[in-house]
Amino acid sequence: MTSGLMVPPGTRIGDRYDVLEALGEGTQGQVYRVLDRNLGVEQALKLLRPQPGEPATWDEAKILKRLESDYLLRVLNADVASPADLRYITTPLLPGGDIEAKIRNRGITPSKAIRWGMQVAHGLQRIHDERLLHRDIKPANVYLDSAGDALLGDLGLAIQMGPDGKSPPRGTPQTMAPEALSTFGKCSVRTDIYSLAATVFFMMTGQYPVYNRGDVAKRVLKGERRSVRDLAPHVSRATGTVIERSLSYDPEGRAASARDFANQLSQASPHPREWSLLADHEDHQICLRGEPFRFRRGITVCAIPSGGKWKTEVYRDGGRRARKLEKDGLAYERIAVELRKLAETL
Numbered sequence: 001m002t003s004g005l006m007v008p009p010g011t012r013i014g015d016r017y018d019v020l021e022a023l024g025e026g027t028q029g030q031v032y033r034v035l036d037r038n039l040g041v042e043q044a045l046k047l048l049r050p051q052p053g054e055p056a057t058w059d060e061a062k063i064l065k066r067l068e069s070d071y072l073l074r075v076l077n078a079d080v081a082s083p084a085d086l087r088y089i090t091t092p093l094l095p096g097g098d099i100e101a102k103i104r105n106r107g108i109t110p111s112k113a114i115r116w117g118m119q120v121a122h123g124l125q126r127i128h129d130e131r132l133l134h135r136d137i138k139p140a141n142v143y144l145d146s147a148g149d150a151l152l153g154d155l156g157l158a159i160q161m162g163p164d165g166k167s168p169p170r171g172t173p174q175t176m177a178p179e180a181l182s183t184f185g186k187c188s189v190r191t192d193i194y195s196l197a198a199t200v201f202f203m204m205t206g207q208y209p210v211y212n213r214g215d216v217a218k219r220v221l222k223g224e225r226r227s228v229r230d231l232a233p234h235v236s237r238a239t240g241t242v243i244e245r246s247l248s249y250d251p252e253g254r255a256a257s258a259r260d261f262a263n264q265l266s267q268a269s270p271h272p273r274e275w276s277l278l279a280d281h282e283d284h285q286i287c288l289r290g291e292p293f294r295f296r297r298g299i300t301v302c303a304i305p306s307g308g309k310w311k312t313e314v315y316r317d318g319g320r321r322a323r324k325l326e327k328d329g330l331a332y333e334r335i336a337v338e339l340r341k342l343a344e345t346l
Contacts, residue, residue, distance in 0.1 A: 071119040073154075074091060091153060096145060096146070098140050099143070120199065122258070136170060177220075178220050287300060
């Protein structure tokens with residue numbers, strides 16, 4: 001085995017796992033579908049990339065194997081494979097996969113995002129209760145089980161907190177807190193909270209808080225974060241406030257714990273009508289879909305280019321226009337404002 005090349009099918013890892021196929025490769029390692037020869041079942045195995053200064057022993061492995069929560073992807077085994085001395089972690093195979101590709105550019109309904117966000121927060125709290133930091137919470141590390149519940153997974157970067165509650169920084173820039181990316185940065189409970197809030201932001205919008213091109217880390221450090229309600233105007237003010245607060249540049253402005261974040265989400269009511277983003281809707285800037293609600297028909301609201309400005313169009317199910325609710329001659333920065341008003345009142 002090598003750390004740079006994909007492991008071919010038929011390779012045996014740790015004298016126990018036969019590689020069946022590669023499932024993917026990310027910044028932190030490679031994932032395979034393997035056969036556990038001891039148990040006779042297929043599992044997912046992630047080979048973690050070696051990191052500079054990484055100790056030869058892996059003290060966290062014992063803790064990972066005893067972690068249990070309804071909202072954590074269970075760690076079946078965590079060990080170091082000889083002779084390559086590569087760390088690996090095995091988990092159940094989940095046919096639902098992770099959420100990143102499933103909801104990119106469109107997100108999910110706010111009510112579902114709140115439910116998933118609370119579930120991931122409860123899983124994270126279990127990790128913190130063991131004085132571990134996850135250090136890589138992101139949409140690609142949130143998985144769906146057969147019941148449609150969200151599980152926080154990929155604990156390969158989890159590390160024990162130091163006496164000061166901090167650890168060396170690791171993670172993915174799109175969801176990393178500014179202080180973890182800074183010179184001499186550290187990870188902490190509140191950097192995990194930031195990453196959790198950034199993941200819920202993605203659930204709501206299908207996008208990351210910072211523009212995901214070029215030097216993402218530089219944007220995070222400069223505080224160039226977008227507003228969740230600009231990208232997803234159907235998100236309620238209360239829900240948006242919870243997310244924005246835990247994306248605060250100042251760690252002290254965030255929720256103090258994952259449990260606190262979950263509680264805040266639970267108290268942030270979405271709009272009564274169920275709204276969602278419509279992705280790739282003709283040449284429109286942004287479109288919202290409102291489901292039928294209390295004997296009212298479903299409704300679609302779109303922001304459309306119009307003679308150098310923008311306008312909104314509102315269609316009730318059946319194709320009938322609601323022209324009295326529409327606006328024309330809007331400046332670009334007014335689009336989200338008008339769509340928020342419609343989501344709040346319709």
